[in-house]
Amino acid sequence: MSKSVQSRLSQLPKVDGVLQRPELGAWAKSPLAAGKVRELVDETRLLVLEDESTIIPDAADLARMAHDELDKRFRSPLRRVLNGTGIIIHTNLGRAPISEAAIEAMNAVARGYSTLEYDLDRGRRGSRHNLVREHLLALTGAEDALVANNNASALLLALTALAKRKEVLVSRGQLVEIGGSFRIPDICRVSGAKLVEVGTTNRTRIGDYDKAISAKTGVLLRVHPSNFRVVGFTEEAQLDDLVKLGKKHNLPVVDDLGSGALANVSSVTRLPHEPLVSESVAAGADVVTFSGDKLLGGPQAGLAVGKSAYISKMRKHPLMRAVRPDKLTFAALTATLQQYLTADHVQELPIWRMFSLGVVELEAWLGPVFTDVTAAANDAGLEVEIGRSVSYAGGGSLPEEEMPSRALIFSGTQRRLKDFQDGLRLADVPLIGYLKDRRFHLDARTLSIESPDEITKLLIAGLEELS
Ligand SMILES: *Cc1c(COP(=O)(O)O)cnc(C)c1O
Numbered sequence: 001m002s003k004s005v006q007s008r009l010s011q012l013p014k015v016d017g018v019l020q021r022p023e024l025g026a027w028a029k030s031p032l033a034a035g036k037v038r039e040l041v042d043e044t045r046l047l048v049l050e051d052e053s054t055i056i057p058d059a060a061d062l063a064r065m066a067h068d069e070l071d072k073r074f075r076s077p078l079r080r081v082l083n084g085t086g087i088i089i090h091t092n093l094g095r096a097p098i099s100e101a102a103i104e105a106m107n108a109v110a111r112g113y114s115t116l117e118y119d120l121d122r123g124r125r126g127s128r129h130n131l132v133r134e135h136l137l138a139l140t141g142a143e144d145a146l147v148a149n150n151n152a153s154a155l156l157l158a159l160t161a162l163a164k165r166k167e168v169l170v171s172r173g174q175l176v177e178i179g180g181s182f183r184i185p186d187i188c189r190v191s192g193a194k195l196v197e198v199g200t201t202n203r204t205r206i207g208d209y210d211k212a213i214s215a216k217t218g219v220l221l222r223v224h225p226s227n228f229r230v231v232g233f234t235e236e237a238q239l240d241d242l243v244k245l246g247k248k249h250n251l252p253v254v255d256d257l258g259s260g261a262l263a264n265v266s267s268v269t270r271l272p273h274e275p276l277v278s279e280s281v282a283a284g285a286d287v288v289t290f291s292g293d294k295l296l297g298g299p300q301a302g303l304a305v306g307k308s309a310y311i312s313k314m315r316k317h318p319l320m321r322a323v324r325p326d327k328l329t330f331a332a333l334t335a336t337l338q339q340y341l342t343a344d345h346v347q348e349l350p351i352w353r354m355f356s357l358g359v360v361e362l363e364a365w366l367g368p369v370f371t372d373v374t375a376a377a378n379d380a381g382l383e384v385e386i387g388r389s390v391s392y393a394g395g396g397s398l399p400e401e402e403m404p405s406r407a408l409i410f411s412g413t414q415r416r417l418k419d420f421q422d423g424l425r426l427a428d429v430p431l432i433g434y435l436k437d438r439r440f441h442l443d444a445r446t447l448s449i450e451s452p453d454e455i456t457k458l459l460i461a462g463l464e465e466l467s
Contacts, residue, residue, distance in 0.1 A: 001049075008048050013059035015041055021063035027070045036066040082450050082458070084433040086405055086443030088354050089259075089395025093432070095293040095300070096395075097350040097449060099339060102298060102332035109331045116327045129315060131330045135337035139262050140277045142288070142305035146315050147333065151258060151291040152182050153323035154302030158254050158287050159191035159219065161317040162310060166218025168193045171204035173236055174223040184223055184256075193218060202234045206241040213249050220246050222285075223256045224275060243284035252286035252310050259395065260290020260303070262340050268356035271393065271401050277305065286310050292329075294395045297349040298336035299329050350449045355393075355403075362406040362444040365452065370408060372456045373463065380466040382412040382420065391445040403445070408459075410440040416466060423462045431458050 018037045019028070027033045040062050047054040057065070081093060089095050109116070119126030129146050136145035148154040159168060168188050175184050175197065188195040194216075199208040209220060220242050239255065246253040261274045274295060280288040287310050292301030302323075304311060314320065325333075339345045346352045357365075366386050377384040389407035410417060417440045424431040433442040447455060 002052075005049065005052055008052060008056065009045060011056050012041055012045060012048070013057070013062055018059045018062045018066070021059050023060050023063035023067055025067050027067055030070070032070060033066060036070055037062060040065055079430065081430040081432055082455065083446040084407075084431055084442035086389055086391030086407070086441075086445055087394035088351055088391065088446060089294050089393060090446075091395055096297045098297070098299055098332055099336060099348050099350060101339060101348060102335040105331040105335035106328045109327050114327055114331075116330065128324065128327075128330060132334050132337060135334065135341060136303065136305050139337060139340055140281050140288070140305045142281045142307075142311075144308040144311035145303065145305040146311055146320070147292075147325055147330070148302040148304065148320075148323040149325050149329075150300055151256070151260075151289055151302040152187065154289040154304045155254075155256050156187055156191055157314050157317060157319050157323055158289060158304060158310075159188060159193045159221075160319050161314040162252055162254070162287070163193035163218030164191060166193060167196045167212075167214070167216045168219045168221050169196050169198050169209055169212050169217060170221045170223065171199045171208070171236060172197045172201050173199065173204055173234070174221075174225060176223055176225055184221075199237075204236055206237040206245060209237060209242065209245055213245075213251070217249070217251055220251055220253045221256065222253065224258045239280060239283040239285060246286065247284075252307075253284070254287045254289070255280045255285040257288055257290040259294040259393075260288070261295040262337075263345060265295060265352075265355055265393070268346055268352065269403060271355075271403065274393075277303075281305060287314070291395075292333055292336075295351070295393070296336065297345070297351040299332040301325055301329050301333055354391075354445050354448060357445055357448060359404055359406055362448065365448050366406055366408055366444045369452050369456050369459070373408075373459045376460045376463040377410060380420070380463040381416055382410045382463070382466075384408060384410050389441055389443050391443055405443055405445045407441040407443045409442075411438070414438060420462055420466055423465050424458065427458060427462065429454070429458060431455065431462075 015034065015037050019034060024033055044056060048056065083090055083093050115126065117126050117128050132147060133145050136142065148157055170184060185195050196212055198204055198212045222239060222242060242253050257275055257277060257280060259274060260277050262277055264273065264276065265271055266273050277288055277290055285306060287304055287306040289302060289304045292298040292303060304314060336349065339348045346356055363386055370384065370386050374384055386406055387409040389405045390402040391405040392403065393401065410420065417435060421433060421435065421440055424433065433440055
């Protein structure tokens with residue numbers, strides 16, 4: 001090694017010195033900082049050995065680099081995004097945003113202790129299942145209720161508790177897969193029940209169930225085909241008839257409703273009727289399962305309501321312990337259910353507000369954003385307008401049912417639009433839109449829960465990056 005290389009290497013900052021630098025910020029005390037700094041010093045040494053004239057960063061530079069790399073690597077991958085897709089219950093974007101009251105309720109119990117399993121009246125141990133029982137009974141007309149982590153676990157619990165080592169009868173037209181890996185046949189297998197398919201893919205009659213019933217039958221299962229429609233020459237047995245058949249053979253009817261509406265979405269927007277939980281209860285279903293974060297508009301949860309005999313069997317099953325939700329879920333769920341009880345859900349629950357906006361309101365909402373971004377768009381070589389779009393309920397609810405909506409629509413070369421879309425997605429606060437008919441759309445319906453000023457700023461920053 002030449003003298004000059006040696007003298008240059010001696011200029012390398014010492015690891016201990018870098019670790020004292022304020023530029024390390026929050027990482028100063030972390031054991032990860034020493035490793036990172038050592039790595040950066042070693043890399044620099046190799047560069048100097050390769051090329052004597054390499055610029056050597058000082059201690060402050062290295063500390064800053066270590067800080068930035070650690071920040072980048074450990075930044076939470078779970079981040080807030082702004083949803084411009086127009087899909088209200090977007091499974092990939094976290095399904096239902098929850099209400100302010102639900103957030104406050106979570107805050108209140110998160111900060112300290114709570115009555116999660118404490119009965120204040122008696123001054124002794126209580127049950128978390130009682131926290132939402134009254135609410136669910138009042139809202140659905142059921143005799144009893146319980147809450148699990150999600151609808152998949154509620155259904156798993158129902159089949160395990162009611163049909164283990166027995167047969168579950170399901171129509172062939174309802175052997176559905178609901179996104180990802182939730183498949184009815186798999187849930188049956190995991191529960192230890194045996195799936196028996198009845199009828200055909202497009203037509204199943206009540207007689208098909210009747211013929212399949214034997215001493216081995218444990219449950220008659222109906223699954224709401226929430227994320228698809230079978231059209232044409234189709235028939236499914238009615239819930240009333242299934243209930244009659246179940247009664248005759250003393251077999252419980254489990255109705256997996258999925259999206260499970262507590263109130264009529266079609267009362268605020270022109271969407272077709274989505275089955276209400278109370279309708280299934282009134283029709284006599286023994287157990288009805290549904291999600292907390294679809295049309296209910298609350299936190300992720302799986303609710304099961306129905307006849308006491310069956311719900312209490314589920315509640316006492318050891319699997320209940322494995323699928324029970326935590327205090328934050330109960331807090332948010334109770335607050336959400338209260339908003340239905342006081343009929344404030346349309347104003348207070350974000351998904352209901354989004355459902356209820358008409359195109360005139362959506363245009364009015366977009367107006368100031370459009371005005372403020374037009375110049376920046378033109379400078380970046382793009383045209384922008386307020387145009388027609390369609391939004392969807394999403395989340396496996398009301399598939400293919402389009403709601404007329406309005407969007408900020410950008411047009412220009414495909415290259416520019418793609419760069420714009422990527423830039424918005426990769427920004428500190430990501431804004432997600434979609435390309436359709438060679439134009440970039442940001443739907444107002446799902447953006448309407450955000451501040452228009454924030455969106456304007458993000459758009460202008462994204463456009464400036466392009467020019
Ligand atoms: C969405 C859905 C499920 C799964 O619910 P999760 O809450 O996601 O576990 C099950 N069944 C039906 C019919 C559904 O629509």
